[in-house]
Amino acid sequence: MSPDVTDMLLDQSRGTSSQGVPGVLVDGSFWHWKKIVTQLEIDRERSLAAARQWEKYGAILISLLCLSAFTFGVVSAQGEGITTSEFWLTxxxxxxxxFLASTAGFFGVYRSLADRKSGASLREIGLETQPEFTEIPSLAAVERRFDIATVCTTDALFAAEESFRLAQKSGHAEVSALHLFTGMLATTPAQVLLARLGVSFEGIKDPLRRRLSTASVGATVFGRAAEVVMAQAFLQAKNTHRQAVSALEIFACCFAAEPFLAEVFAAQGITPEELENALAWMRINDDLRERYDAFRKAASFKPTSNMxxxxxxxxTPFLDSVSEDLxxxxxxxxxxxxxxxxxEMANILRAIEGGDQSVVLVGQSGVGKQALIEGLADLMVEEKVPKVLQDKRLMKISVPQIVSAQGGTGADERFLYALQQVAHAGNVILVIENLHELVGEGTGIDLASILASELGKGYTFVIATTTPQAYAEIVERSVVAPRFQKIVIDEPDRSAAIQILESKVGSLEAKYQVIFTYAAVAAAVDLTTRYMHDGALPExxxxxxxxxxLVVSKRGQRPGWVRKEDVAALIGERTRIPVTEVSQGEGEKLLHLEERVHERVIGQEPAVKAVASALRRARTELRSGKRPIANFLFLGPTGVGKTELAKATAEVYFGNEQAMARFDMSxxxxxxxxxxxxGGxxxxxxxxxxxxxxxFCLLLLDELEKAHADILNLFLQVMDDGRLTDGLGRTVxxxxxxxxxxxxxxxxxxxDQVAVGAELSAIKNGLMEVELRTTYRPEFLNRFDDVIVFAPLTREDVVAIAYLSIAKVIERLKEKGIVFTVTDAAIHELAEQGYDAKFGARPLRRVIQEKVENPLADYLLKGAVGRRDTLIFDLGGVITLxxxxEL
Amino acid sequence: MQLEVLRDVAADILLFPVWWYSRGLLFVWRWSWQMLSDYAEYFALRIWIQNLFVPMFGQYDWQSRLISIAMRTVQIVGRSVFLLGILCGLLILNAMYLILPICSMLFALYHLLGSLLYVA
Structure with missing residues (x-):
């Protein structure tokens, strides 16, 4: 069928519908889905493909048979006359x-080459204008029309056919985005994508089937909805610089066209953003593969000798012995x-091209300075560099090797000799890692001045690296500083870091026989950013x-799946921070925080509640990630449980009381x-x-009012930004x-207020507005999430505390096998003696020590009490044994 | 449908010469050009010509300069000969591509018909 006839039929099939033809306009050409997808057409194409295979194999077979016949003929005639023209002309x-064999051979070549995908590369079309999705009323409206199918991969075409087959099998009237999506799931790229997302087909098939069952029935057509998706896929492939429209673009466009799919994936824990990033990952892999192929070819022309x-x-024999040829x-x-x-690479090349200027890459350790230099070496291999770098070698000189040889003597001569060889060779660009190591600080050897003087001669330039601290403290003050242009290398941002990691995943997967999901890669970046502050991204x-x-590979499953939870668990283990999601058991624990705290702290309901709520917010990630988990100011008289609540919080939330850093501000x-x-x-x-x-700890600042005003300002920053720079310049x-x-x-x-029966909230207002103003500035008080007033303890509270304290004594004696009981009346008596309106429960501890623990110690020392004996403590401190x- | 497929197969066979001398020829040209460019890059003839008067191995005395020019001339000639050889090879390959299928078809027909007539 000629193309024009097909277009006419397509127009007719749309009838008088007000809907136009969906497609993409590129440089005045209209790209639309022209390929006819019907069962007949699919069958025909598949038969033709099979027939063409037969054509090829048939040609090879005929060729071989004819060649055998020829050989047989020649051998039968004992090769007589084969070299004569008569043999070939008679x-x-x-x-x-x-000749039949050779003709069939040529035909075989023709079939093999003609069967190769002959569609134009998407990259070669539409170079002038930005492509745009559009709908035209009729195909006759544009002169130049092209079929999207000609720039589709085999997978994409297979997806289209499969979706039609699926719709037809179910008796659905039209192929929808959902059909296309389901059809596409059978292709390899889609399966790899699902694997990267950590989603199994089993997990999504049921909702898909249920949804598809609601489609309207009728004679199946590959209709407008599917054409729109294909046009969108074409647009996306063009915009992302693909060579062809693949199943991945169809995947993305189906996802965008059908909101139901977003729900299906959300149920599997996948957000649209994650899907988009996983798609980008697969594209990056394709790009890397292309880049690698181009690089390998270019590398075959680059000499590997020193010439x-x-x-x-x-x-340069000496230089070669103390350096590495990058x-x-x-x-x-x-x-x-x-x-x-x-x-950054453009900056380096500009500095070099601009005036043969040496550059120093200044960046934290692990930020990728070495990778940039290796990237430059790659570019030099491909000769995609300014003229001054072309046909040159990039040599990384080992300063430690120069310095340490011969017991350290003569390092300056050796360094100078190496530099002279650089000058002599004329094709060497030197790389010096850790430039600050050249500056002699107390070592007596200052190689920096040698380097500065040689660079001053202008015969070469150097690419060096250092850290920001070393640059500020050492390099900037040294003689080499004016010779170098500083190029700052910052940490990559989140998406760039993820892309760098994605490029490394392949080799790790091959080495450890594991497969990374996208969420695991993203978590490696996110969680290290958040919880690991030593070191830099991406390292x-x-x-x-x-x-x-490595951890996952040790589990023995092949291939092992590296998921977000694995990354979180490892980071949790390293940092001792509970990074993993809240488990069911932990959820229960968090919901009953108050009860657990009250096992140790009596009364102080508002304070306990405020702390418990803050902890729940923190663990469920509802808090701001840029401030401490919670900032509390506990106000109140001594001995009312402020420190005890802090200790209880450390024990309940961080697992033990020791996870507390306590500073007495006095x-x-x-x-x-x-x-x-x-520090400083x-x-x-x-x-x-x-x-x-x-x-991950509780920072307890006791008696804050006694701290110097400068220290309060420090905490202002801690409470605001959640970080502090220490005396060594590290961010904590x-x-x-x-x-x-x-x-x-x-x-x-x-x-006073409690004595007159004022409410706690009124007391707090009074404190905030009047009483505390003399001690703390208002902006300081405002930084606290909550200022909690601890009411003085009542007599009932002290009785409860007495019960708790006695329980501890009972517990200790139980360990010795002695039963200790205290009557209620005795406890009330102890509480009465230990109560002091001014000092809260603090005197109680002394009373228990004197009245209970001391007599008990006497009993134990005298040996009057043995295992299984019972001691009864009663009113007036009377102890009965x-x-x-006997056993 | 089977008829249609048969028709397509017949078209494939008939289109063999058309493809061979159109898209096939273009493919071979491009391939040959790429091959030639790769070899030109490999022999680095351009670099040798550009550096004809630049002394080899950093030896700047006049004797070395003379030796260098002589050596480079030898190299340039030698490399040019190699490249020319490759060019000739590719030209022969292209010529064979153009001629051989026709020859082989015509000879096949000639021998087939000839031997049939001879038998008759």
Whole structure:
């Protein structure tokens, strides 16, 4: 059928419908889905494909048979006359067989080459204008029309056919986006994508089947809805610079066209953003493969010896012995492909091209300086660099090797000799890692001045690296600084870091026999950013990925699946922070936090409730991630349970009472004490170090009102930003601490108000508006999530505390096998003696010590009481011993 | 439908010469050009010509310069000969592509008909 006739039929099939023809307009050409998808057409194409296969095999078979006949003929005639022109010109069946064999061979070649996908590459079309999705009223409206099917991959075409087959089998009237989606699931790219997302076909098939069963029935057509999806897929493929429309673009467009699919995937825990990123991952993989192929080809032209292609270079035996040839390593495929970092690479090349200027890459360790240099080596192999770098070698000189040889003597001569060889060779670009190591600080060897003077001669330039701290403290003050242009290498942002990780996944998967899901890769970036503050992206995330791959591979399952939970578990283990999702058991625990805290703390309902709610918010990720988990100010008289509540919180939430860093602010009353807390002059601080080592802890600041005003300002920043820079310039993360400050400020006011029977809320208002103003600035008080007033303890509270304290004594004696009972009247008597309106429950501890524990100690020392004996404590401190029956 | 498929197969067979001298020929040209470019890059003739007067191995004395020019000339000639050889090879391949199918078909027909007539 000629194309025009097909178009006419297509127009007719749309009839008088007001709907136009969906397609994409590129450079005045209209691309639309022209391919007819009917059962007949599908069958015909499949038969034709099979027939063509037969044509090919038939040609080969005929060729072989004819060749055999020719050989047989020649051998039968004992090869007589085969070299004479008479043999080849006289008609004979033997010679006919030979020429038939060659003709069939040529036909075989034709069929093999013609069967290859001959459609144009999408990248070659529409280079001038931005393609746009449009609908035209009729195909006659545009002159140049093309079929999207000609730029589809086999998978994409298979998906279209499969969707039609599915719709027809179910008797559905039209192929919808959902049919296309389901049909496409049978293709390899879609299956790989689902695997990356951690979604199984089993998990989505039932909702899909139920939804499809609601489609209207009738004679099946590959209608408008499907054509729109195919046109959208074409547009997406064009916009993402694909070579052809693949099943992946159809996947994405079906997903966008059918909101139901978003629901299906949401039920599997996949957000549209995750799906988009996983699709991007597969595209990146394709791009990397293409880049790799191009690189391998270019690498075959790059010399791997120390000689350049124009043979102008000079051998550099000493330099070779103290350095590593990065361009040679790149040719041998020992360097990784650089992903992203376009801007930084452009900056480096511009600096070099602009005036043969040396550059120093300044970035934190692990940020990718080495990867950038290897990327430059790759570019040099491909010769995609400015002229000054073309046909050159990139050599990484080992400063430690130069310095350490011969016991360290003569390092300057060796370095100078290496630089002279660079000058002599003329084809070497030097890389110096950790430039600051050249600056002699107390070592007596200052290689930096040698480098500075040689660079001053202008015969070469150097690419160096250093860290921001070393640059500021050492390099900037040294003689080499003016010779270098500083290029700052920052941590990559989230999406760039994920892409870098994605490019590394392939080799890890092959090495450890595991498969990473997209969520695992994203979690490696997100969780290391959030919980691991030593090191920089992408390295710290790559390290985690390597480790988690190893952990998963050890489980013995092949291939092992690396999921988000595995990454979270490993990071949780490393940082001792509960990173994993809240489990059911833990959920129960969190819901009953108050009860658990009350096992230790008596009364103080509002305070316990406020703390418990903050912890629940934190664990369910409802809090702001940029501040501490909670900031509380506990106000109230001494001995009412402020510190006890803090301890109980540490035990309940962090697992033990020891997960608490306690600082008595009375020790930090002068301005110089700031240094002790956060460090300075090259010293680490007590508080910053405690939090750095154990970022998931409770930070208890006792008697805050006694701290110096500068220290209060520090905490202002902690409460606001959740971080603090310590004396060594390291950023310490406070976003996983619970900050609790206790203060006795306003105690008299609280006691007076309680005495006159004022409500706690009124007392709190009075404190905030009047009493505390003299001690704390308003903006400081406002930073606290809650200022909690602890009411003085009532007599009933003290009785309850007495019960708790006695219970502890009973427990201790139980360990010795002694039964200890205390009568209620005795407990009330102890509580009465231990109660003091001013000091809360604090005197009670002393009373219990004196009245209970001391006499008990006497009993034990005298040996009067043995295992299974019972001691009864009664009114007036009378202790009665009841000996147990003999065994 | 079977008839249609048969028709398509027949068209495939008939289109063999048309494809061979149109898209097939284009394919072979492109392939040959790529091959030639790759070899030109491999022999780096351009680089050798550009550096004809640049002394080899960083030897800047006049004797070395003379030796270098002589050596480079030898290299350029040698490499040009190699490249020319490859060009000739590719030209022969192209010529064979153009001629061989026709020859082989005509000879096949000639021998087939000839031997049949001879038998008759």
């Amino acid at each position: 008609p004979h069946w033997t010679t006919a067989a030979f 350049n292609r124009s043979m102008t270079a000079v051998a 361009t040679r390593a790149a040719v041998y495929g020992q360097t990784g492909l650089l992903v992203g970092r376009d801007q 710290k995330a790559i390290e985690i990925m390597k480790e988690v791959a 020790e930090y009353q002068d301005a110089s004490s700031v240094n002790r807390l956060i 002059n090259g010293q680490a601080g007590l508080m910053t170090e405690a939090v750095r080592k154990n970022p 993360d406070f976003t996983n601490v619970i900050l609790i400050a206790t203060s006795n400020a306003g105690t008299q006011f609280i006691q 009841k000996k147990a029956e």
